[in-house]
Amino acid sequence: MAEICGAEVDEEGFLVDLSDWNKEIAVEMAKGDDIELSEEHWDVINFLRDYFEEYQIAPAVRVLTKAIGKQFGKEKGNSKYLYSLFPYGPGKQGCRFAGLPKPTGCI
C-alpha cells in the first residue's frame, strides 16, 4: 500500500481513512502532481471539505461549479477556472487533495 505523510492511500491516490487528512497531506499530494497550492486552491479544497461535512458526499462537478460561482464570484463559477486550478478535474483531483472519496457519478 502506498502512503503519503504516513497516511494510507488507494491505487488512485485517495485517502483510505478520511480522518487521516491534514493540510500537509494536501500539499504533498499536490506536489506529486506538480502543483503548488495557492489561496484559490485552498478556497476550493475548503469548500469541498465543508460540503462533505454537511452532506456526506462530494459534490458533482456541475454542483461544485454552481456553488463556487455563488460563493466566490461569477468569474470563478465555470469549469475553465476550476480546471485551471485542478487540471485532472476539480472533482477527482480536488477531492483527492481534500481527503474526500471520489465524487459519486464521477467517471
Place this chain on the structure above:
Amino acid sequence: MLHTVNKSVFERNSLQSCLNTIDDSSVILLIEDGVISAAKNTKSSLLADLAAEGRVFALQGDVEARGISSKVADNIKLVDYEGFVDLVVEHGTAVSWV
C-alpha cells in the same frame, strides 16, 4: 404497467405494497419466491380479486421448482419466459417489488 413480485407474501410485504399502489390496468407477475403467493387454500387472500379479473400471472419454472404446480389458484395464469417477455411488451413500464 407490469408489476413483478419476487417475495413470498408470508415473508415480506412486497405484494401488499404492490397492491397498495397498483392501478386498474396493471397486471402482476409472480416470480421466484413470489410464486408462493399463488397457492390456493392459504390464509392469504390478497390476490383473490385481481386473479378473478385475470390480472395475475406466475412464472411456471419457479412454480414447478417449488413443487406447487397442483396448488396454484385456478384463475392465476402460468407463463414461461417467453410469456414473461410478452407481458413486458404488452404492459410497458415494469416495476419490480423486491
Place this chain on the structure above:
Amino acid sequence: MSTKKFMYLNRKAPYGTVYALESLEVVLIAAAFEQDVSLAFIDDGVYQIVEGQNTDGIGMKNFSKTFHALGDYDINQLYVSAESLEERGLSADDLMPLIYEDEDDDWAEKPSVKIVSNAELSKLMSDQDVCLSF
C-alpha cells in the same frame, strides 16, 4: 442526450440493510446524467427522511444529511405515502424539511417533499419511463 423520467421507490428503512444507501447513490448518478428524477418513500422507506437521525452509536455514515443536497442536483420531487406515514404513527412534521431553490422564481426556497395518497402515487408511477424499486 435524451431525458427519461425515472422514479425511485424507496421501501426499506435505512441502516438495517444497504438498500436505502444504494438507492441514494444510484439517484445521484442518474442526476449527474441530467435525467428527470423523482423519489417515492413508501412502507418503512419513510424512515429514510425522518428528522433527527444520529448514527454515532452504530458507527455508520448518517446519509440522511445527503438528502439535503438533492436540491443542488435538481431533484425536487420527493413523494411520501400518506398511508405509510399514518401506519407508522408519523406525520409530515416528523420529516426533514427538504427544500430546493427554484431557478425560475428568483431562487426562492421551496419544499421538495410532498405527501401523497397511494392512489396519487399509482398515477405518478404510471407516468414514468422507468421505476426502480429498492
